[in-house]
Amino acid sequence: xxxxxYLIDKYIEILFVLFGYILILMMLFAFKVPSxxxxxxxxxxxIVCFSVLLTGYLKRRRFYNYLIHSVEKLDKxxxxxxxxxxxxxxxxxILYEVLYEINKSMxxxxxxxxxxxxDFKEYVELWIHEIKLPIASxxxxxxxxxxxxxxxxxxQIRRIDDYxxxxxxxxxxxxxxxxxxxxxxxxKKIINTVAMRNKDDLLTKNIRFLVEVEDVMVLTDSKWxxxxxxxxxxxxxxxxxxDVDRFIKLTVEESLKQIHLHIxxxxxxxxSKDIRxxxxxxxxxxxxRNRSKSTGxxxxxxxxxxxxxxxxxxxxxxQNEYTDVIISxxxxxxxxxxx
Amino acid sequence: MKTIMIVEDEKxxxxxxxxxxxxxxxxxxxxSQFDNLLEDVLNSKFDLLLLxxxxxxxxxEFLLREFRKVSNLPVIMVTSRVKETDEVLSMSYGADDYITxxxxxxxxxxxxxxxxxxxxxNRNSSYYDGIKVYQNKGILExxxxxxxxxxxxxxxxxxxxxxxxxxxxxxxxxxxxxxxEEYVNENALTVNISRLRAKLEEFGIHNxxxxxxxxxxxxx
Numbered sequence: 001x002x003x004x005x006y007l008i009d010k011y012i013e014i015l016f017v018l019f020g021y022i023l024i025l026m027m028l029f030a031f032k033v034p035s036x037x038x039x040x041x042x043x044x045x046x047i048v049c050f051s052v053l054l055t056g057y058l059k060r061r062r063f064y065n066y067l068i069h070s071v072e073k074l075d076k077x078x079x080x081x082x083x084x085x086x087x088x089x090x091x092x093x094i095l096y097e098v099l100y101e102i103n104k105s106m107x108x109x110x111x112x113x114x115x116x117x118x119d120f121k122e123y124v125e126l127w128i129h130e131i132k133l134p135i136a137s138x139x140x141x142x143x144x145x146x147x148x149x150x151x152x153x154x155x156q157i158r159r160i161d162d163y164x165x166x167x168x169x170x171x172x173x174x175x176x177x178x179x180x181x182x183x184x185x186x187x188k189k190i191i192n193t194v195a196m197r198n199k200d201d202l203l204t205k206n207i208r209f210l211v212e213v214e215d216v217m218v219l220t221d222s223k224w225x226x227x228x229x230x231x232x233x234x235x236x237x238x239x240x241x242x243d244v245d246r247f248i249k250l251t252v253e254e255s256l257k258q259i260h261l262h263i264x265x266x267x268x269x270x271x272s273k274d275i276r277x278x279x280x281x282x283x284x285x286x287x288x289r290n291r292s293k294s295t296g297x298x299x300x301x302x303x304x305x306x307x308x309x310x311x312x313x314x315x316x317x318x319q320n321e322y323t324d325v326i327i328s329x330x331x332x333x334x335x336x337x338x339x
Numbered sequence: 340m341k342t343i344m345i346v347e348d349e350k351x352x353x354x355x356x357x358x359x360x361x362x363x364x365x366x367x368x369x370x371s372q373f374d375n376l377l378e379d380v381l382n383s384k385f386d387l388l389l390l391x392x393x394x395x396x397x398x399x400e401f402l403l404r405e406f407r408k409v410s411n412l413p414v415i416m417v418t419s420r421v422k423e424t425d426e427v428l429s430m431s432y433g434a435d436d437y438i439t440x441x442x443x444x445x446x447x448x449x450x451x452x453x454x455x456x457x458x459x460x461n462r463n464s465s466y467y468d469g470i471k472v473y474q475n476k477g478i479l480e481x482x483x484x485x486x487x488x489x490x491x492x493x494x495x496x497x498x499x500x501x502x503x504x505x506x507x508x509x510x511x512x513x514x515x516x517x518x519x520e521e522y523v524n525e526n527a528l529t530v531n532i533s534r535l536r537a538k539l540e541e542f543g544i545h546n547x548x549x550x551x552x553x554x555x556x557x558x559x
Contacts, residue, residue: 223426
């Protein structure tokens, strides 16, 4: 807050005062008051005027400078009201009250949306729970058919299930609530569930599934982590090359503070111009457009889940050579919960 | 014959599950009334309980806890809720296994078979005619002769042995292998079976494994 600007802002008041001063001067002249008295009165008058302006300015400066400074400093600017003391001058009080009301109304509004979102999330979770029942029925019915079990049906049912899971984890990843449980999990077991899930695809597409993971315990939520690895493996299955002996290879590399899981395939790879954006929401890239329809959500959800679980994920790839997705689990003792 | 009790409120799943288990050689009891669930369960005679978590009026986890107070029979929890906390809770209440819907029927059968196998012999050995089969050690023993089998060969042989006299499909063999973290392909399976045959032949067991074209294999 600048004093000069404050003065300019107060120009009407200053004009009135000047006008009053001129009137007084004229009256002093009219009564032929000695010039010493006129000077005295002028000095007193100036001091009083200046003090009035200065105290007004200083009061405001303290409040507004603090306000401006707080807003600049704050990450969540809407919380600024929490930092302020109620000012001691009238227009400041009004501002304070109004800010308070605005804040309250915004909080209520946010609360409303939060509740709607929570309702929606609850509904989606419930709905997924419901839709899993007919999917389970279909799987069993397909299996129980008198004639040969049809792998084609099984495949399609599995695809439905995969997409349903995608929504479930999308909702979970977008939500602030913590609904995962981190504990020590055998990585081999998680990989096994993923392998079983993709077994038929891997076999029919003749992709070798190589797992070189021996007794590695990682800190994660086994369900979430299963979803993450499943997404990456399904991508590897989706984007294969025809002219090679296809394989997907899972290996583990340990560093001082982390355990890195490599999911390596010799598929079509990712063009270098796309590689930085593969985790972006709805990004499909060249591969997604050329091959099958792709929503561009899979890896985005994977990234979000990794962030929540505290895992790092990155991709290395050379087009027409390989793709290597690396998930890094931290070895923090802090999380260790034995079950 | 083992009896399995199904507690599941979704009718279609219940019926299909019943059919699945019956064709796999189990006796099945189903409950369709859930008013006195705990009593009904406690009053029935069975060897294994398949318990859904979401039931009308009662929570499966609660039922499991009550059930565990009086019985040690194996329980597999089945649910469509995909949450780690549910699983941890169920296991801590004493469930023997936990499966989420939709499950692969072959895997469900494998898990049931595994539980029964664990219960029946902890020694991890069984007999094939006069020959002792040590699954963990991966050997067959006949008097003083010993035949070493690789892990894959043992998995195949054990599954055939458990279903002796019945046809085991290639798919079931494949599922069993993958379930044991042996991610082989079709060729490797064929190779493993012919190797197993050759080894058995050498060991003096002739024509033990019969091929049924388009169906699978049978241990005679």
